[in-house]
Amino acid sequence: MIAVENLVKRYGDLVAVNDLSFSVEEGRIWGLLGPNAAGKTTTMRILTGFLPASEGTAAVAGFDVFRDADKVKQIIGYLPEVPPLYPDQTVTEYLGFVADLKKVPSAKKKDAVARAVKATGLESVKGRLIKNISRGYRQRVGIAQALVHDPKVLILDEPTIGLDPAQIREIRSMIQSLKGERTIILSTHILAEVTQTCDGVVIVNEGRLKASGSLSDLTASVEHKDGVVLKVRGSAADAAAALRALPGVDKADLEADGLRVEWAPGADLRDDVARLVVEKGFGLLEMRPITMNIEDLYLKIVSGGVDQ
Amino acid sequence: MKAVWIIAKKELRAYFTSPIAYVVMTVFLVLTGFFFYSLVWWFNAQSMQAAQNPYYAQQMNINLMVFGPLFNNMSIILLLVLPLLTMRLLAEEKKAGTEELLMTSPISVWRIIMGKYLASLLVVAAMLALTALPAVFTFLYGNPELAPILNGYLGLFLMAAAFLAVGLFFSSLTENQIVAAVLTFGALLLFWVLNWASGSASGFWSAVLNYVSFFPHFGNSTQGILDTTDLVYYASFAFFGLFLTHAVIQSRRWR
Structure with a gap:
């Protein structure tokens, strides 16, 4: 049209x-x-x-x-x-x-x-x-x-x-x-x-x-990054250090909305991450998946990050 | 033609729903009435004197002594008030963004311009027609000649048509109505007095200055003379103004 x-x-x-x-x-x-x-x-x-x-x-x-x-x-x-x-x-x-x-x-x-x-x-x-x-x-x-x-x-x-x-x-x-x-x-x-x-x-x-x-x-097309955002009762910094050591985890950083853990797309490490947090006694309060939505795409595009 | 009338109708409505048309017409009529009154009063006093002098009485002519000067005065008032009638026409559309509506409608730029021009012509025609009322009284109490008076009105209308085209052009240049009005007034005044400079020029240029100036052309029609040169002059002036308006609107799109 x-x-x-x-x-x-x-x-x-x-x-x-x-x-x-x-x-x-x-x-x-x-x-x-x-x-x-x-x-x-x-x-x-x-x-x-x-x-x-x-x-x-x-x-x-x-x-x-x-x-x-x-x-x-x-x-x-x-x-x-x-x-x-x-x-x-x-x-x-x-x-x-x-x-x-x-x-x-x-x-x-x-x-x-x-x-x-x-x-x-x-x-x-x-x-x-x-x-x-x-x-x-x-x-x-x-x-x-x-x-x-x-x-x-x-x-x-x-x-x-x-x-x-x-x-x-x-x-x-x-x-x-x-x-x-x-x-x-x-x-x-x-x-x-x-x-x-x-x-x-x-x-x-x-x-x-x-x-x-x-x-x-x-x-x-842009949901290519998988991961979770965690909230823990114990020390988030210690938890991050422990998670970084977990095989397959690319990134585990403290961010404003919680502890952000990311891994390569396709792999699903949610079980492993949860088990580690619970077993090591960090106290799992919250765990939610991160999906890159259109908002992230848009912000990336207008800030010049992605050029399709 | 229908498209032209659609635009003209909308402009006429805008003239009469805002105070502009009323103010312009009132000012014009009051001033015209005042000049008519003083000219008639002066003519009356002259007649009293002429009554004692038969030779002088033969020189008395209401057409030349009242209507001639009256038309001259009216032309000056038109010069002052007509820029106020045209300043809004295109400047406001631009400022309010309604230009975008007009230009994205299946209607040509020429028709838009002609519609606006037609509306302003009709307002002027109505305004001039209303000044005919005092003239009626001179027919009741005297014996003026009709033809020179009609000719004078025709001259005024044609001159107004040229003025309005100039005003429309300046309205197309800016989105500020005051700027449009001042530029129109300045340009009209300059063209009015351009023949004053003809004395300083010679030969060809002197003739050119005389031809492009308003004053010599209008002078003819107040004397009851209708010359085709003057008709051609007014028509070409109006056409040129409208043509430039069209060019301005079109060229802005290409910038």
Whole structure:
């Protein structure tokens, strides 16, 4: 549905997006994840036809975003980082204006607006001026304007930024509910957003692709370190020294969350570790497995540790 | 055309839901009314004197003595207030981020510009139409000629059309409305008085300075003269302003 190939965007000497390629299948929610200034907004602006790319191509539903810009614009709904609202219009008026802009036929306009209002839960504020509604509602109006022409593709730039935790949860479940017939790309710098709402992720940093794929594939690919975190009643330092001597153990160090013991993937030393701690009388209080999750992956990627 | 009207409708609404249109129109109408009143009062005093002097009475002409100077004054007020009508048009879209909505909609940049331009033209047309009310009274109590008055209004409207295009251009350059208004005002004033420098130049350049300046063109229409040179001048001025606006918006995307 969305195919980005070797995309490059330069602003003078600054390279905002550098040779980025990824693709998203129809009906999926895909996250564009990266720290601030990673090139997420620029990528989305190119996809929506707001900015031309310096090099490379991007296509939405088979239409090139540059050559067939008008067709692409009609099938995309776009929520920019700052919701593009006119404070002096009412919610209904505003959505009607956007429906006109997106060339919704006049006969269907009323239904289109009503549907967008319903999908985003705006019934209670639809007659109010946008400047008088809360930030959470404004964000919903932003999403409603992206939905009003019933687009096949939704592009949401940081849809939950600046909202309180309850609002974030509401917006996330709203986005989940839009899934199905629509393909959605959302950008975020918050990892939890991706793990909670997305099927897959594209991780970018400094304009470059760092990793991409479905969440399960990505986590599987990095769970290559096995180990446990222990808490002991006795001296943790002595326990660490004893564990280091155990055959197969690569590492046994004291860390903030406890005594971290690691071994090569495949081997399962949990029995041995537990037996040693108990038999030597260190007093086993807690033992939990460590798995490298997507958060570790993300932190490693953005700090430059992994380059896939 | 439908797309142009969608934008124009939204801009008209914005003009009249904010105080801008009301303030601009009120200031323009109050000042115009004041100038009309003083000119009529002066004309009245002259008529009293002329009543005792048959030769002088033949020189009395309400078109030349009231409407001519009135249109001149109105053109100066337009120069002062029109930058306030155009400053918002593109600068605010940029500042509020709504530019992104417009530019990612299946609607061309030309139509967006024309829609905004059309809205400002309609506000000016309404404003000028309202000043016709005092003129009606001169027809009730006197016998002015209609054609030169209509011609004067046409001249004012065409000049305003050129001013608005310049204003739209400066609004496209910045996201600060005050900056847009000040630049527009400065540019308009400069073009207004450019012919003053024609004395210091000679031959070709003197003619050029005279041609590009607003003043000589507008002078004709207050006298009841409609010259195609002036029509071409206003039209090309407006076109050039809109063309530059388009170029600015397009070029920013490529930077």
